[in-house]
Amino acid sequence: MHVFVTGATGWVGSAVVRDLIAAGHRVSGLARSSEKAVALAATGASVVEGSLQSAAILQRAAGQADAVIHTAFRHDFVHGPRDQDFSSFLESAAEDQRVIALLGEVLAGSDRPLLVTSGLAGLPPGATETDRPNAAVPRKSEAAAHALTERGVRAATVRLAPSVHGMGxxxxxxxxxxxxxxxxxxxxLDDGANCWSGVYRDDAARVYRLALESGTTESVYHAVADERIPFRQIAEVVGRHLGLPVEARPRAHFGWFAGMAGGNMAASSAHTRAVLGWRPAGPGLLSDLDQPAYYA
Incomplete structure (x- = not known):
């Protein structure tokens, strides 16, 4: 299968590219700079030079592929990839919707699948694949995919856990x-009992491939390994490694991150595991965080 991947040099997308190639698939990937193009080519993928603003390039690449995986989402970096501020999140979310619609236009009338990427924000705690996000959530990736399915496009959403973890x-x-x-x-926040979920990066990548190989029969897949981890436990591991106290703080302490820090993003992946035969093999979130290299 020839798969076109957006975000092919990103944290999740690069793992998806490696997994697809290792499984024998042919991959073309979007790269927005010459430096990223070199890194992508080194994996064995074909390079499509362009960005999410390159509508014609995106549609041409999608039209030449048997399937499309959309992992790209423009993030805001102040000084580097470890320094996000999310100041342009609404703009990025709108751009994401436009890109999904563009990709869908090319795939309409065919049986070629499109997998888009979303998260667990706006879902009820312990959500399953059948739950739908609150309409107030600003990122509309899933809604955009659903709109395509109503037009006959074989589109589906991979929901990622809030922590897709691993070294780097x-x-x-x-x-x-x-x-x-x-x-x-x-x-x-509060008593720290709100729960996150987590997934090891390579395990998350495998969900995308298995979804394609199984025929993309579902509308939603959950890339969730650790289904329910109290946020306080995450803070405790971080505090122990940094030698800092672990204490409750008000929302103002977290700034823009308060919504995530206080979010209840536990979720079940039982259905995804059953339909894909997916078995997470990487370390759990807490054991991964319990490595000194995570704090280098």
């Missing part, structure tokens, strides 16, 4: 670590 992670856990270093306390 630059997502929400490093944000929490950085905040602890800056403030001198590894903090949680």
């Amino acid at each position: 992670d630059y997502g929400f856990i490093p944000t929490l670590v950085r905040l602890a270093r800056q403030t001198g306390v590894s903090a949680y």
